Amino acid sequence: MKKLTYETYLTGKASSTDKLPLIILLHFMGSSPDRFFELLLKDFDYPARVIAPYGQYTYKEQYSWFPDSIYNENEADQSRFIDELTGVLLENVECWVQEFSTQGKPIYLGVSQGGDVCFTLASRYGDRFRLCLPIAGRLLVEGIVGKKNGGIVRIHHGIQDPIVPITRAREAAKQLLSAGIDAELREYDDTGHATPLKMRKAIFEDIQASIRD
Secondary structure (H helix, E strand, C coil): CCCCCEEEEEECCCCCCCCECEEEEECCCCECHHHHHHHHCCCCCCCEEEEEECCCEEECCEEECCCHHHHHCCHHHHHHHHHHHHHHHHHHHHHHHHHCCECCCCEEEEECHHHHHHHHHHHHCHHHCCEEEEECCCCCCCCCCCCCCCCEEEEEEECCCCCCCHHHHHHHHHHHHHCCCCEEEEEECCCCCCCCHHHHHHHHHHHHHHHHC
């Protein structure tokens, strides 16, 4: 198994010895676990453990999940690469669940490149999570597989996103729903390829609702 390097964080009033919900945080291109946690979950005031792995490539002195060259490839080849990466991630998460006292199935949250990975998780591995949050990502997988007792998918996307058009998020939601997956799309006016406060608040609400169910 290829081991991913990662950082861990606690939210709310959690203690490291508590049995906690596990949130897997997947950063965007040109970020890092510390930066991404500060941006997205620093103010999440609910007890949880966050594990944020590092992308396996470097980009502008930070990290990337994909090599730069991937964007010169067609989307079918990109999808195959992301599917292999997702398999590596899931193997690591299995180990983390054993290492850290974990309550329920993991929650996955990813933005941009991390959102691409989350869409692959949502489309093929629904039985491996309680909640999956693809944000500003792309669904590249063909042949979506709905899983019995699968988790829920909540997509967050800016209507003005110039990098991943909102039409892609809308089509992704339709495809997931057609496969019997519990998926909803949250759209945000005046928002581009970003995670403004109103989106972060909605993400917090989605996470808390899934933990309480």
